[in-house]
Amino acid sequence: MSREIPHIVVSRLPIYLRALEHALGEGLTCISSQELSERLGVSAAQIRKDLSMFGEYGKQGRGYPVASLAEALRRHLHVDKVWDVVLVGVGDLGHALVRYKGFAERGFRIAMAFDKDPAKIGTRVGGMLVEDSRTLARRVQEAGIQIGMIATPAATAQEVANILVFAGVRAILNYAPIHLTLPEDVRVEYLDPVIPLQRMTYYLG
Amino acid sequence: MSREIPHIVVSRLPIYLRALEHALGEGLTCISSQELSERLGVSAAQIRKDLSMFGEYGKQGRGYPVASLAEALRRHLHVDKVWDVVLVGVGDLGHALVRYKGFAERGFRIAMAFDKDPAKIGTRVGGMLVEDSRTLARRVQEAGIQIGMIATPAATAQEVANILVFAGVRAILNYAPIHLTLPEDVRVEYLDPVIPLQRMTYYLG
Numbered sequence: 349m350s351r352e353i354p355h356i357v358v359s360r361l362p363i364y365l366r367a368l369e370h371a372l373g374e375g376l377t378c379i380s381s382q383e384l385s386e387r388l389g390v391s392a393a394q395i396r397k398d399l400s401m402f403g404e405y406g407k408q409g410r411g412y413p414v415a416s417l418a419e420a421l422r423r424h425l426h427v428d429k430v431w432d433v434v435l436v437g438v439g440d441l442g443h444a445l446v447r448y449k450g451f452a453e454r455g456f457r458i459a460m461a462f463d464k465d466p467a468k469i470g471t472r473v474g475g476m477l478v479e480d481s482r483t484l485a486r487r488v489q490e491a492g493i494q495i496g497m498i499a500t501p502a503a504t505a506q507e508v509a510n511i512l513v514f515a516g517v518r519a520i521l522n523y524a525p526i527h528l529t530l531p532e533d534v535r536v537e538y539l540d541p542v543i544p545l546q547r548m549t550y551y552l553g
Numbered sequence: 554m555s556r557e558i559p560h561i562v563v564s565r566l567p568i569y570l571r572a573l574e575h576a577l578g579e580g581l582t583c584i585s586s587q588e589l590s591e592r593l594g595v596s597a598a599q600i601r602k603d604l605s606m607f608g609e610y611g612k613q614g615r616g617y618p619v620a621s622l623a624e625a626l627r628r629h630l631h632v633d634k635v636w637d638v639v640l641v642g643v644g645d646l647g648h649a650l651v652r653y654k655g656f657a658e659r660g661f662r663i664a665m666a667f668d669k670d671p672a673k674i675g676t677r678v679g680g681m682l683v684e685d686s687r688t689l690a691r692r693v694q695e696a697g698i699q700i701g702m703i704a705t706p707a708a709t710a711q712e713v714a715n716i717l718v719f720a721g722v723r724a725i726l727n728y729a730p731i732h733l734t735l736p737e738d739v740r741v742e743y744l745d746p747v748i749p750l751q752r753m754t755y756y757l758g
């Protein structure tokens with residue numbers, strides 16, 4: 349059933365969830381689609397339509413129950429559990445990712461970190477051991493990790509991605525500024541900061 | 554005329570540019586839409602259609618001239634110049650951004666960095682002075698900076714964004730995990746890593 353939801357709708361769900369979690373933090377118990385709309389810049393009609401696909405209806409005049417809607421979205425997004433993630437590349441960005449506090453409470457945990465630099469291998473970053481890239485495939489396979497983050501330079505990112513996929517990874521968050529060519533059943537999302545910057549400068553002129 | 558190009562097309566242009574720059578780095582002088590397609594996972598027909606909107610036609614059988622097409626895209630995206638960017642928040646992520654080598658050659662330069670932590674103000678990160686957030690509005694205004702990067706915690710991001718907009722910033726790259734509510738003529742792009750991760754776990758199940 350999940351498979352029938354259009355990707356554009358799926359892509360908005362994490363944003364709804366984040367807004368609901370903020371609302372929860374503010375102590376709200378109910379929130380209307382109008383209020384969500386003001387917080388998200390997505391129209392209230394769109395929000396109602398998206399959420400109705402999951403059978404989540406707000407009550408007229410009372411809105412959505414924040415806690416249970418958040419719980420439902422977490423379940424649909426499969427973040428009602430914590431996913432182990434493997435990080436490859438422990439440079440400045442990798443450091444920041446290992447130390448980032450925002451993953452755990454939202455469904456993710458960097459469980460292993462790898463680098464190929466002998467000066468880094470065996471050191472600890474934020475309590476995490478930096479392991480030797482040469483053991484990447486075996487370690488990931490043994491642990492059954494399904495999600496990878498690539499924070500290497502562009503030149504090595506494709507090779508790293510190939511190893512991750514070989515080892516069983518099915519979803520990759522790629523920070524390296526390069527497009528990855530991967531099997532169709534592997535998901536990739538990109539976080540090269542220059543891409544969104546250039547999307548904005550087009551309009552700045 | 555620029556305004557008539559659909560945003561979905563604009564959003565692909567930086568990706569084409571990045572691929573062309575890689576091709577240039579490999580010494581290619583011409584590249585076909587088919588070859589670009591294989592490198593990008595965008596169909597060749599789509600690429601030809603997108604680029605034709607800018608009057609850039611590849612020659613049948615020879616493909617696009619890499620250098621001049623890259624130059625044209627840089628001009629359309631307004632990254633044939635270097636934009637000064639103000640960074641707010643010099644924690645782990647801010648550190649990584651200041652030290653990131655990939656901005657300069659692609660049109661951006663972090664020109665100023667601010668934090669509100671007295672322990673950080675006055676220190677240097679990668680050669681850049683960390684300035685006091687209380688001087689943010691004045692400094693940005695004086696320098697005429699139009700692009701901001703927010704790498705603060707979620708709780709302060711909206712306030713920082715308001716100050717940036719007040720000071721004349723027209724485009725914001727927001728790393729804080731929160732939606733920003735801003736005037737319609739201000740562009741925002743988001744880089745919360747949990748959002749793309751959750752978009753992928755939906756399909757992992």
